[in-house]
Amino acid sequence: MAQEEDIRTQDTNLEDFVADSDxxxxxxxxxxxxxxxxxxxxxxxxxxxxxxxxxxxxxxxxxxxxxxxxxxxxxxxxxxxxxxxxxxxxxxxxxxxxxxxxxxxxxxxxxxxxxxxxxxxxxxxxxxxxxxxxxxxxxxxxxxxxxxxxxxxxxxxxxxxxxxxxxxxxxxxxxxxxxxxxxxxxxxxxxxxxxTEGVFGVALGVSSGFVFLFVLFGALLNQAGAGNYFLKLAFAALGHLRGGPAKAAVIASAATGLISGSSIANVVTTGTFTIPLMKKVGFPATKAGAVEVSSSINGVLTPPVMGAVAFLMTEYVGISYVEVVKTAIVPAAISYIALVYIVHLEALKMNMPGTSRMHPVKFMLGAICIIATSIVIAGGTLFLCGVVVDAAQSLFGGAATWVIVAAMAVAYVAAVRFAAKGPDLEMSLESMEHLPPTKEIFKTGIHYLMPILLLMYLLMIERKSPGLSAFWSTIAMLVILATQNPLKAFFRGETDAVAHLRAGFADIADGLIIGARNMIGLAAAMGVAGIIVGAVTLTGIGQVMAEFVEFLSGGNLLAMLFFVAVISIILGMGLPTTANYIVVSSLMAGVVVELGAQNGLIVPLVAVHMFVFYFGIMADVTPPVGLASFAAAAISKGDPLRTGFQAFFYSIRTALLPFLFIFNTDLLLINVGPYQAVFVFIIAMIAMLLFAAGTMNYFMVKSKIWESAILLLVAFTLFQPGYFLNKLQPEFETRAASEIFDRAAAAPDGTSLRVRLIGENLNGDPVDARYLLPLGDAGPDGETRLFDSAGIEFREEDGQLFVDNLNFGGPSEQLGIDFDWELAELDVAADRLPKELFYIPAFLLLGAVYFLQMRRKREQTEGVPA
Known part of the structure; x- marks a missing residue:
């Protein structure tokens, strides 16, 4: 009785915590x-x-x-x-x-x-x-x-x-x-x-036009029972493994990241169930809380919504939503896979029990296959939907829309009928320990996947606006809330369908109210962020921040990135995801672009925004203001500061990624073809797993210090093979500025031109830096293509080229390029050895460590001293 009272008290305290926060x-x-x-x-x-x-x-x-x-x-x-x-x-x-x-x-x-x-x-x-x-x-x-x-x-x-x-x-x-x-x-x-330069600017426009609808969609999805469905599905699939509740927490947080844009709400939604079960199988309170915090933070970094930052980024960077998703997918995926692996290594180190004692390599290969299969199935489903829609439009013309809606309705009714064959999922901690088989749970919520697929189809295939996509997906959710329980009652032969219909409309009202209340702080944050953006545009303080960071770093490139990362974490403390991104991108993105250009670091603007976004989000983990860590500690009864520091240790892989994709934009799939993208993903995933093994000091068995050092070296080589090649052969060759129009005309679609510009900034200080001018689709000539894609025009004077015109708000203007700067030269990729050659020695070193550790493991198993 006392235990039940304690549970009720804890639930009440958590409800108050979330209410006070959200x-x-x-x-x-x-x-x-x-x-x-x-x-x-x-x-x-x-x-x-x-x-x-x-x-x-x-x-x-x-x-x-x-x-x-x-x-x-x-x-x-x-x-x-x-x-x-x-x-x-x-x-x-x-x-x-x-x-x-x-x-x-x-x-x-x-x-x-x-x-x-x-x-x-x-x-x-x-x-x-x-x-x-x-x-x-x-x-x-x-x-x-x-x-x-x-x-x-x-x-x-x-x-x-x-x-x-x-x-x-x-x-x-x-x-x-x-x-x-x-x-x-x-x-x-x-x-x-x-x-519209301040409070009522871009940020509040995105909040009103896109973000509210996505938050509402998530609230309705959760109200319908999808959050509980994803959680139970993750536990049924992974709960039997070593450290299964922790692995399920990671996967469930990835799924609920689709629903919630709040890391705190994510922690409480899944952590209420996962943290007690993690403690039950042997995780200390601080580690149980830290696993939940790390996985919940990753949910905000994961496409398609990214805590609504994906839509802000399209406005600030000037690229399509699909490009933002493509850019974010690999870092988010490998970070999640690495966190599952970290949890697995913790379970091995603590010798946790489990009905399945799968070898870590087999486990990770299985997990990777499941993830890859899920991505292929999702992508294939979206593609097939596109084919069916095209066929319907060809066959039925103007009536195609109604035919498609009717087909969706039939599919939905069939999915609900399939779900009605089994009992509805309970929402309690006790039910997590006695779950039905995975396939039984899966069939109870197939209809929840339909609005999510609709959202993805409208965004990715039809390329509709985020607002319109979220609107129609929300309408689909309203239909599901109103009809799912009456339909289940009908298929089960029950006679209280009318009562279920009334309850469905009550659920709709509750979902609409919860969605709006979830937006209160977020909308206020967008407005206040507009004050900060307005101050930046009015005062030019961004230039002051650049000079401050330059002073701190002494002109050293890595030091500059480190200080930008630290300042982004400080600026992000206590801020919700979207306001966090607005603040750090407004202040720090320009700093990375300007100082990076002066030091030879030339990266696309989206990579810079991803860099500051990742470190801004780390503020939710980092003590003393890591609110997500405090929420997890309230559930685990662990120390909040220790939970925060442990979560930060687990999240080091997340903090490493921005540095890696700044120097290797292949990780963001920029200018990467489909086959190369698969190769990049596989190599990056292996590298991240090795980084996790090196920092956890455990691979096949407990690693020696020098073995961990080799694993980290191999991980670095796989992430950045060009580092060693650049020591042997230069990456670029210099070409005359006069070639710019010919090279712009001949460049493949979606590539960039690397240029060196000389001039003066607004303060009269000299500028001599390199910039990356994006090139979109091919145009009639190089000049037109440069203006249409990069927003820049040049004029010729005495055989020299100068910046003559800039498209306001275009890529070149955002990079800080100004009028009358001289185009000094072009940099073109040098003809040199492929950087992937350095994978060979890296894998040889990895093989040596693997065989040494496997021999040591066999000796330990046989009882022979190692």
């Missing part, structure tokens, strides 16, 4: 307060579905521009942040005080000012009225308070720092290197609140 900890008991926190989130979700649908344009009702929809979006978020999140620990949790209501309404009105006074503000562009400025001040103050309530102080503190720099950055007491000319109150408020 959805709001206030639970009013009065009828008005309850109704407010039921109807307002519901209306917000319905509003977001409305603006995402084609209905406003068909009915010509509620057609607003992007700025107005962003304003309404932020108004809902600020209103809910005040009424759902208590302001202080001492604030009442069971009622909403009247002063809170007053401030909440004022905040909502100020946030939606650009909606109801859009034309007036537009007429006064550049010359705001006193009312405009007053509303802007009130709006910014209350927005930051909304962020503090919903997310804690860190993001508000960062925003206050940047606002202070806007107003006091001209103070003579500051070092000259960081001073700027300053801004008046009118100019600053207009920039931050009345234009």
């Amino acid at each position: 959805t709001g900890g206030r639970l009013p008991r009065d009828a008005f307060g309850k109704a407010a926190l039921w109807y307002i989130p519901l209306v917000w979700s319905l509003y977001q579905l409305w603006i995402a649908s084609p209905l406003p344009f068909i009915l010509r009702i509620g057609v607003w521009n992007d700025t107005q929809t962003r304003a309404i979006h932020l108004g809902f978020a600020v209103l809910l942040a005040f009424i759902a999140f208590p302001g202080l620990k001492s604030s009442p949790r069971h009622r909403i005080p009247l002063p809170t209501w007053v401030v909440a309404v004022i905040g909502a009105l100020a946030s939606s000012y650009l909606f109801y006074n859009y034309s007036g503000v537009a007429d006064r562009t550049g010359n705001p009225s006193g009312m405009d400025v007053a509303i802007s001040i009130i709006g910014i103050v209350l927005l930051m308070e909304a962020a503090r309530r919903s997310l804690g102080f860190p993001l508000m503190g960062v925003a206050l720092f940047f606002l202070a720099y806007v107003f006091f950055g001209s103070w003579s007491g500051l070092p000259e290197v960081v001073q700027w000319k300053g801004a008046s109150l009118n100019k600053a408020m207009s920039h931050m609140w009345l234009t």
Whole structure:
């Protein structure tokens, strides 16, 4: 009885932790307060579905521009942040005080000012009225308070720092290197609140247009039971292995990463079940919590959603969504595989029991085959869907859409009928220890895979916009929630189908409300991140950060990347995923581009953004502010700081990856063909497993120090074979600048040109650096292709080429290239030995370590001293 009471108390504490972090900890008991926190989130979700649908344009009702929809979006978020999140620990949790209501309404009105006074503000562009400025001040103050309530102080503190720099950055007491000319109150408020350069910029636009719908889709999917389905499926497949609960935690977190964009929610959703079971099979509390934290963090790094960062990256980098997914897939996949291997090595080191004692090599080969087969099946299914849709359009013409919808409905009903043959999955800790066979669990939730496949099909095959793809997938989820239980009741011969239908609509309402409440802090964070971005664009502080990092690193390339990584972790502490990415990319991506170019490091912009994103996310792990570690420790009853440090140790492989793909962009599948992509994935996976074995000091048996060192050397060689080849032969040859147009015209699709440019930056400092100009599809000539793809034009003067025009916001402008810079020379790939030759000595060294350890293992097994 006491044990059950402890479990209930722990569940209550975890619910409070998640509520305080994600959805709001206030639970009013009065009828008005309850109704407010039921109807307002519901209306917000319905509003977001409305603006995402084609209905406003068909009915010509509620057609607003992007700025107005962003304003309404932020108004809902600020209103809910005040009424759902208590302001202080001492604030009442069971009622909403009247002063809170007053401030909440004022905040909502100020946030939606650009909606109801859009034309007036537009007429006064550049010359705001006193009312405009007053509303802007009130709006910014209350927005930051909304962020503090919903997310804690860190993001508000960062925003206050940047606002202070806007107003006091001209103070003579500051070092000259960081001073700027300053801004008046009118100019600053207009920039931050009345234009799309600040709060109502790209970040809030992505939040309103894409992110809300994906969060809502995930909430509905979880409400339908998909989260429990994925968790049980992972445990049924892996629970019998050594350290099975930990391996299941990794896989389940990867699956729930599709549903949740929050690392904290991911930890609590899966950790409530996985952490107690990990402890039961022998994992210490800190290691059990650390495994869950590491796998949950990886869920945010995994396509297709990446905590909504995938959609922000398309806006900031200027590439398609499919390109972002392709870029992120290999690092995320090998990182997850390595974490499963780390868990396996921990189980071997602790001699954990398991009904299956599979050899580690056989285990990893089996896991790799399963993952590869799943990817092939998913890809093949999407391709087949594309073929069927094309055939339907050819056969049925304009009626094809209805035929396809009817076919999907038939497939869905068949999947639910198949699921109805077995009992529904229970959601309890006890049920995890007595699971039915994997195939029995699999058939209970096949219909959950259909909306996910629909989402992937619309994004990857049809290339629809993220917002439209999420909208139709969400509509599919609404249909599933309404019909799955009535259909199951019908197929089981039950007579209470109407009651199930009512329960289905109740689930829809709950899902819509949960989705909206999950967005409160996220939308507020996007708005506050806009303040930071606005400060960066207004003051030019990015240049100051570049000079600061250059000073710290002393011009050393690796030191520069290290300091950027550390600063990204510091900037990301306490921030949600999307706000984290916005802050670190706004401040640090330009630093890597500028200083890297000066030191000969030329990488595509997407690689730079991935670099800072990875290290920003590491802040969720790293003490003292690693919120995910605190959530895991609350479940495991372990020490939060020790859990955080252990999780950071497990996540070293994640911290290693950004350095590797900065120097070897093959890992991001940039300019890599399909067959080479498979080869890159296999080699990178082997390298990551060897890195894990080296850092864990265990391969076939416990490794000696020199054996671990060799494993790390082999891993480095596989990851970066060009490092050794560059010592023997130069990677590039110099060509005359005059060849640029011919080479641009002749280059294959999707490649880049490496150029050296000389000029002066805005501060008058000399610049002599190399840049990578992206080339898209072939054009009529080299000049046109350069402008269309790289956003740059050159003019000739006295036999020299100079930058004559830059496409605003284009790749070249984002790289920091400026007008009138001279094109000094081109770098073209040298004709040299293939770098893959260095794989041969690497694998020979690996073979030597393997045979030595296997001999030692046989001696230990036979009882002979090694």
